[in-house]
């Protein structure tokens with residue numbers, strides 16, 4: 270059989286961190302990628318740098334931080350798989366500048382988050398966390414005080430994307446009224462209604478649930494001022510990112526009983542793994558449901574994410590397709606049977622494509638197919654040539670001014 274990759278599949282090293290579901294390993298091994306190292310938890314500092322120093326592909330979840338300096342010390346890194354939705358833990362621009370596409374799983378765990386949040390809405394409105402704690406201590410308080418049906422109450426969703434929309438639909442099934450706030454104009458599903466401002470949402474919601482990404486604009490989006498704008502006796506749910514809520518301000522609002530209860534799944538600082546200690550000023554509140562960032566941690570979601578992201582990495586490695594990369598020009602490529610495929614990643618400046626074609630033409634190389642896409646500072650051109658011309662084509666492409674990296678598939 271023709272050797273299709275410049276580096277044999279079993280020589281390409283995959284490092285999967287944070288207990289990524291074995292379905293990912295299954296996908297990789299079935300395709301011949303057998304050099305896979307797995308770690309049960311997140312790594313940081315020197316441990317992370319050592320683990321990925323000679324890796325071609327790295328898989329992480331939300332806890333591993335791939336900063337510019339970490340990426341700089343992984344010279345062979347070809348692509349990153351974020352086996353989750355959020356990609357705030359990765360310096361996406363630095364990765365793109367180095368010619369490294371980042372792939373994530375934009376939908377696979379959204380239903381899991383929506384179901385958890387729905388359950389939390391009911392638990393909070395009934396005051397269950399406190400009652401549960403009292404019984405665990407041997408107490409018994411049978412009371413309807415601060416216990417409400419959700420029917421007819423208002424749910425305020427901040428960030429009406431894949432998760433927020435699903436929660437809205439599910440909450441309406443329970444008879445809730447749904448309002449949402451989003452920076453974009455969104456199609457309201459069911460009877461949901463978009464409000465124009467955050468204060469408008471906060472002022473009318475019995476439960477406020479956060480479903481925004483971590484961005485500079487969402488950092489401390491819910492602080493003392495916003496908590497004060499919430500209805501007295503309302504509840505707050507955060508299953509988005511820990512930086513979105515100012516925890517000290519929430520503690521204050523809970524102490525004053527202005528906010529009656531909360532459910533928090535994500536924290537500004539989260540432990541590295543299951544054997545690490547969790548600390549938060551919220552642990553002393555019995556009316557706060559604390560969960561260890563497991564909104565998306567169901568068997569169904571994790572298995573699907575493992576398959577989805579591993580498949581994207583395999584596809585990029587085998588065929589060069591970058592569909593759904595979050596930081597990179599997206600190209601969907603057909604198979605290149607009978608031809609040799611070269612990937613050329615370059616700085617998106619005028620003249621690079623002209624040089625690519627001039628060099629290949631001067632070397633007498635016939636281009637069987639060519640695909641180009643650009644995004645911000647990065648250009649990505651894929652060229653199919655006859656196998657006999659592949660090594661010359663590779664040298665020519667690598668010599669083009671503005672090249673970030675060049676790779677041959679076969």
Ligand SMILES: NC(=O)C1=CN([C@@H]2O[C@H](COP(=O)(O)OP(=O)(O)OC[C@H]3O[C@@H](n4cnc5c(N)ncnc54)[C@H](O)[C@@H]3O)[C@@H](O)[C@H]2O)C=CC1
Pocket residue numbers: 354355375378379382427428429430431432433450451452453480481482483484486487508509510534535562563564565566
């Ligand atoms: N707790 C967990 O285990 C999980 C947490 N997440 C978090 O949930 C977040 C949301 O997930 P999806 O709904 O899938 O994302 P999405 O991208 O589909 O939706 C996010 C929505 O937030 C809106 N938005 C962005 N910035 C905003 C701002 N400043 N103000 C108001 N709205 C803003 C966007 O326009 C978009 O509609 C993810 O970014 C991730 O951080 C996701 C999955 C699991």
Ligand SMILES: O=C(O)CCC(=O)C(=O)O
Pocket residue numbers: 330331332352353354355356378565566
């Ligand atoms: O499962 C994880 O590690 C992270 C889930 C999450 O927060 C996400 O998908 O963005």
